[in-house]
Amino acid sequence: MTSSFLRAPRHHKRTSLDLDVIIDGVLNRVEARISDLSEGGARIDGASLPARSRCEIHYGGQTVYAVVMWSEIDRMGVRFPYELSHGPLYRALQRARSAAMIEPVRIFHSQRSAGFGRRGLS
Structure with a gap:
C-alpha cells in the first residue's frame, strides 16, 4: 500500500532576496545569507543545522526565532513560529517585493530593425 503525501499550499508568497545574517544555533554562530524569504519562513544558504533544531536569526539589530524544517x-x-510583521527583516522583505514589482526597463526596442536576425535580413 502506498501513501500519497499532499503538501498544503503556502500561506505566504516567497520572495527572492540577498541578505547577510548571523545564525545562532545551540553550539555555534555562523554568518549566512537569506536567499528566499516570506512572513512564515526563509531559505538560508551557507549554514546548516539539524532538522527540527531551533535557531536565532540576527539581522539589523533584530532577533528572529526559527525552527529548521529541512537541511x-x-x-x-526555516519556519518562523511567529510571522514577520515588523522590524528590519520585515522591511527588507517589503523592499524586495517592491523592487520585484517594477517592470524591467525595455532598452533598444525602438532601435530594432523589422527584419530577421541581428543584421535585419529579410
Whole structure:
C-alpha cells in the first residue's frame, strides 16, 4: 500500500532576496545569507543545522526565532513560529517585493530593425 503525501499550499508568497545574517544555533554562530524569504519562513544558504533544531536569526539589530524544517550540506529551510510583521527583516522583505514589482526597463526596442536576425535580413 502506498501513501500519497499532499503538501498544503503556502500561506505566504516567497520572495527572492540577498541578505547577510548571523545564525545562532545551540553550539555555534555562523554568518549566512537569506536567499528566499516570506512572513512564515526563509531559505538560508551557507549554514546548516539539524532538522527540527531551533535557531536565532540576527539581522539589523533584530532577533528572529526559527525552527529548521529541512537541511542540506550548505543550506536549510526555516519556519518562523511567529510571522514577520515588523522590524528590519520585515522591511527588507517589503523592499524586495517592491523592487520585484517594477517592470524591467525595455532598452533598444525602438532601435530594432523589422527584419530577421541581428543584421535585419529579410
